[in-house]
Amino acid sequence: MRKNSIEKLIVFVVMGLFFGMSVISSSVNIVEKSPNQHNQLKQADVNIIQTSNHDIDIFDNDQELLSCDHLAYIGAGISDFWLYEFTLNDPGNLTCICYEEYMWLLVGTWTNSRNILACSYYGSSLFEIDPETCDIYEIGGGSSGITGLSMDPTTDELYGLYGVKGSSSGSDLYNIDPETGWQEFIGSCGVTWIIGIAFDSDGVLYGWSNSTDNLYTIDIETGEATEVGSLGINLNYVSDGHFCMEDDILYLAANTYTGCYLYACDKDTGACTLIGQFENNTAVILLAIPYWSNQPPDPPKFTGPDYGKPGVNYTFCVRVVDPDGDDVFYLFDWGDGETTGWFGPYAEGDLICFTHAWSEEGTYTIKVKAKDEYGAESGWVKHVIIIDGGIPYIEISKPQKAIYIRHRKIIPFIVPVIFGDISIRFSAEDNLSGLNRIELFIDDELKEIFTIIPWGWLWNEITPWKYKHVIKLIAYDNASNNATKNMTVWRFF
Secondary structure, three states: OOOOHHHHHHHHHHHHHHHHHOOOOOOOOOOOOOHHHHHHHHOOOOOOOOOOOOOOOEEEOOEEEEOOOOEEEEEEOOOOEEEEEEEOOOOOOOEEEEEEOOOOEEEEEEOOOOOEEEEEOOOOEEEEEOOOOOOEEEEEEOOOOOOEEEEOOOOOOEEEEEOOOOOOOOOEEEEEOOOOOOEEEEEEOOOOOEEEEEEOOOOOEEEEEOOOOEEEEEOOOOOOEEEEEEOOOOEOOOOEEEEEOOOOEEEEEEEEOOOEEEEEEOOOOOOEEEEEEOHHHOOEEEEEOOOOOOOOOOOOOEEOOOEEOOOOOEEEEEEOOOOOOOOEEEEEEOOOOOEOOOEEEEOOOOEEEEEEOOOOOEEEEEEEEEEEOOOOEOOOEEEEEEEOOOOOEEEEEEOOOEEEEOOEEEEEOOOOEEEOOEEEEEEEEOOOOOEEEEEEEEOOEEEEEEOOOOOEEEEOOOOOOOOEEEEEEEEEEOOOOEEEEEEEEEEEO
């Protein structure tokens, strides 16, 4: 039902005086807190992300409208300010987070910075509210007292609307710098007393008027408003609204002539469905529904060995990297049926290390994934480790038990006897982790380290007056297992 604008103006002025004198009244029913209670509320520990999908059905003409228990915040009071949290399906159950005396805040919006921006009731200042700590900071302001505030989730651009007093051309739309509060005039809406605005998930701006009780879309380039349809609500005072980005429904905290109620409104028709009355008929002047484009943590980049031995603990480390700077949990699956479970949370930049031992030989695929504090998970990152408990095979093929003259085998003999130079030849292998290197010693002096085949070394050193020598080969696999082969030879010249 449309109302006469003059009657609306009279009612609004009376309501403004009424709220300015006191936020504690029989119609509002806000219970004043003692100083001790105020301090306790300021120090409240608030978990701001508690979303799930428990079903609650709200019907309009026997059709299901929504199913949502998303966390939301409301602000109440004029000369003082209360911040409450509640779930969208239960406005009759409010939890007071904090109270601030002489903090005259009005409409607000949630931002991708995970805080609330609000405007002062008198003047034009923009404020930031941290819902975890309830710290409130003044940012600054432009020239007009803003009565509607919303941030475009697709661009992070902040817009404000001045529509309390109205004008012949209607309410005015502004672009607002969230860093300074400075306002840039865009244009007039052409509709009297649009008192609230909200962006949907696609970046379309909507507004509602307590003069016409209609819903409008607003062109953010010109400020021009286009009627969508009737809300079906008899708005009486400043009413704030916000879209839930999960279901893309407009939620409206509407102050009416009979109380303050939460509605879910169809953005295509304007029609609103009652969810419930706010606890103690609290007069709501700010509604903010948390959202953000939360990105999952980066896929873990972890360091650790590629090979190991059974029963030995090995260390694997990951560096915490999250695009949003969130705290992160980690889960390791060791590939042998054991997992760490979710460990954490850890802060951005932390180096986190885990140890594990495998009891049996084999090839194992380690998997690790990350999850931020809001539940967004990275994909699995895989790493293969080979657990090897056996020693490599190594054998000397030349010289053998024979007499050699300048590399040539002349005749078998009881011991290797060498005259002149000789090429030492050997073979080696490891079937599980693979060969890493082979070390060759003559009389315990390291002569060569071999990493590629063929294996061989020319022994052409002259050792006068020393004829008995020991050739020693040590083969290492990639798991640091090793095998040794010794041969005693007689060499002349």
